[in-house]
Every structure is written in C-alpha cells, then in structure tokens.
Amino acid sequence: MARTAVVLQALTVLVVHSALAQSRPSVVPASMPEFSEVVRTPALAMPSLEVGDASLTPLEQPGAAASLSMLVKQALSSSPQLQQAQAVLQSFQSQRKAARADLLPNLSLRHAAGREQSVPSVSAGYERHAYAANTVRLTQPLYNRYVQHEYAATEQAQDGAAMRYRSAQENTILSVVRATVDLLTVRMTLDFSDAQLRQLQSILTYLENRAAAGASSQADLERARTRAYNARQIRVEQQAAYRNALFELERLTGQKPQAIELPGRKQWLPIQMGRQELLEAAYAANADIRALQHDVDAQRRRVDAEFSKYHPVVGISLEHDSSQNVQGNPGSRRDNRALLVMTWAASLGGKEWHLAQAADAELRQREARLRDEKTLLAQAVEADYSLLESSLLRVEAARLEQDAAARVVEAVAEQLKTGRLGSLLEALDASERLYGARQRLTQAIGQTFKAHAQLLQRTGRLTEDSLQVSALVNP
Helix, strand or coil, rough: HHHHHHHHHHHHHHHHHHHHHHHHCCCCCHHHHHHHHCCCCCEHHHHHHHCCCCCCCCCCCCCHHHCCHHHHHHHHHCHHHHHHHHHHHHHHHHHHHHHHHHCEEEEEEEEEEEEEECCCCCCCCHHHHHHHHEEEEEEEECCCCHHHHHHHHHHHHHHHHHHHHHHHHHHHHHHHHHHHHHHHHHHHHHHHHCCCCHHHHHHHHHHHHHHCCCCCCHHHHHHHHHHHHHHHHHHHHHHHHHHHHHHHHHHHCCCCCEEEEEHHHHCCCCCCHHHHHHHHHHHCHHHHHHHHHHHHHHHHCCCCCCCCHHHCEEEEEEEEEEEEEEHHHHCCEEEEEEEEEEEECCCCCCCCHHHHHHHHHHHHHHHHHHHHHHHHHHHHHHHHHHHHHHHHHHHHHHHHHHHHHHHHHHHHHHHHCCCCCCHHHHHHHHHHHHHHHHHHHHHHHHHHHHHHHHHHHHHHCCCCCCHCCCCCCCC
C-alpha cells in the first residue's frame, strides 16, 4: 500500500508538471540580457583584421555605427534574389493582363487593294479591273469557360508570385539578422580572447619572475606558457571566423560597416503565443505556404479549363464590310452585320482529355507538396520554439557561470598583485572558465535572437517594419 501511494503521488506530480508545461501561454524574452549588457557598450567597431593582428581597434565614433534596420534596408535594396523574385512577379502580372485581354472586346481592321481578274462568262473572256475592300469587326466573348478559367488561374499564379516575393524579402531579412548576430557574437568573443590572453600573460610574467628568483619550478612556467599558446591559437581561429562573418555581411548588404549597434530586445516584435497558436499562425500567414496554396488553386483552375474545352463558345460580332469592283461587278457595296456566334468543338481527337489528365496529375503533385511543406513547417516551428526556450535557460545559466568565474579571476588578480598566488592550476582554470562562460553566454543570446527571428519569419511577421518597433510595442 505504501508503494502504491508513492507511485500515485509521483504520477500526480508528473501530471501537474505536464499540465503546467502545456498551459504555459507564451515565450517572451523580457528578462533576457542583451549584448550591450555583456560588453558594456552600445556598439562595436568592425575593423578589417589581417592575419597576425594582435588587438582590436576600439570604437572611436559610436554615432557612425550602423543599426540592424539600416543593414536590412541595404540588403533589401541590393539583394539579387529579391530582384529575381520581383522580376518573376512582374512576369506573372503581365501574364494575367494578357489572359484578361481574351475577355475584352477585340477590334480588327482590314484593308485590301489591288488588281483583280474576273471571268463574267465563258464567251466574254477575262476582265481586269481595280479591286478594294475594307472590313471592320468588333467581337466580344459572352461565354468562354476555358478563357475564364485560364484568367482565374493567372490571378492565382500572380498571387503566388507575390507571396514568393514576400518570402524572398523575409529570407533576406533573416539572412541579415543571422549574419549580423553571428558577426557580433564572434566579435565579442575576440574581446574575450584578448582579456584571457592578458590574464594568462600576467600569470606567465609572475611565474617568470619567480622562476628567475628560484621560487618557482620550470614545469609550472612551461605549463602556463602552454596555456598561453593555446589561447593564442583559439584567438587566431576566432579571428578567421570574424573575417568570414564580416565578408558574409558585406555580401548580403553590399557594404562593410565600420561599426554596428548592438540589437536589443525592444527592437523585436514580442512572441506571445504557445506552440499550437504559433503553428496555426504559421499555416495562415507563412509566405511559402500561402504561395503553394495559390499554386494549388491555380492548377485547379487549369484542370477546369481543360475540361471546359467541351463547352460551347458564345460571342457577339459587329461587322462592317465595304468593297469596290468585287467579282467584276462595277460600283461599291456596303454590308453591316450584328451576329451571335456560337462555336462548339465536339472533339479534338482526344487531345483535350489527355491534357486534362496531365493537369489533374500536376494538381495532385502540388497538393502533395503543400502537405509535405506544412509538415516541415510544423517541425521547424517546434524546433525554433524549443531552441528559444533552451536558449533562454542557457542564458540564465551562462550568466551565473560567468559571474562565478569572474569572481575567481578577480581573486587570482588580487593574489598576483600581492605576489602570493595560491594554486597555479586553479588560476589557469579560472581564466579558461571565464572565457568559456562569456563565450557560451554570448552564443546563447545570439541563438535567442536568431530563434526569435526565425519564429517571426515562420509566422509571416518578419518585415522591415518589425525590426523598427519601439518600446510602445514591447515595453
């Protein structure tokens, strides 16, 4: 009985925790520390480092720093992918107008003049004379289901191209956000590497002085020198990563910024929805999903258009003909007609049936692709949501780790000032742990920003305006 009670109590605790986890309404990074809180500056300089540069140039003119919204605006104005999407959209707009022309009145004019040879009778022989004829026709389709469905299909195709243009904009903005965050992350890591090198150099100088006086062993000195060389290798790797990130941002924006303002939490639209709400919002507003839905609707119209070839075509025609010396008859002739014209192609040799079957197969292919993309979108939303949650937890843990490691490094610095270093290994480990904690904190903040931007992009809310919101939106 006691074991049963324990099991029931454990199950109750699990159910309660599960219910609390499912009822959590939103993830809002309101308490998330910002980049500026980590480095104690509102902007960072972006020098062009060469291999072997020992230090970074400090920021001298904070007012010259580029903001994230400025970088996004530059990328939107120069992105080749966005220009391609805009050209495709303009092409579909022209196709829609061309299809609409088949539903509008058509006016045709014809004039013919020349010499005519007529045979009035067998005995009279040939007669040669001047011939002239003028024809004016105004036609208006009244019922043409094929043309109507084709026009509706081009409308849906144009809407799909508009959604793909919007998706290209969102992808460009997301690429700039990722590149900027990655650049800032590795740039701050370089500062942390310099701080670690200075700390290790002070320890190394302390041991060199003690070794010269015979108060320290050569093994301790070489151990400290090995840590310093390892820190220099790490800095060279970070420097290479910094150069690559700087080139990537330059590729996206077309410019190399001299300094960048550190983005903050108030610059983003808040996310105040849970998993299911985010998924429903993604299905309703995601540009790629909406584009595929328009493709499906357009293909349905094309299937209907192929089957509409079996329908009759009805229209009116207003005609005016004038002629002179036609068929050898002297004088002029004028004819005016108002006609109701019906054309019914009963069969085209089975071609229309096979084209309809091909269009129906294409429709099934697009519907399957839409279902697959919705499944992938659901997985992406779940992954981004989990990444955002884990990043927020990692930020808090990394901040506590950084504070603890900083206190140890401060204690080691005080010991070096007094010339009484307690433990060499603890001093070396404290320097590496502080560097690692700062690096993990910066990376966690960067992942939070990127996950937040990715969720905004999944739900169709990542626009140029969404990066310029103020405290009125997210106080």
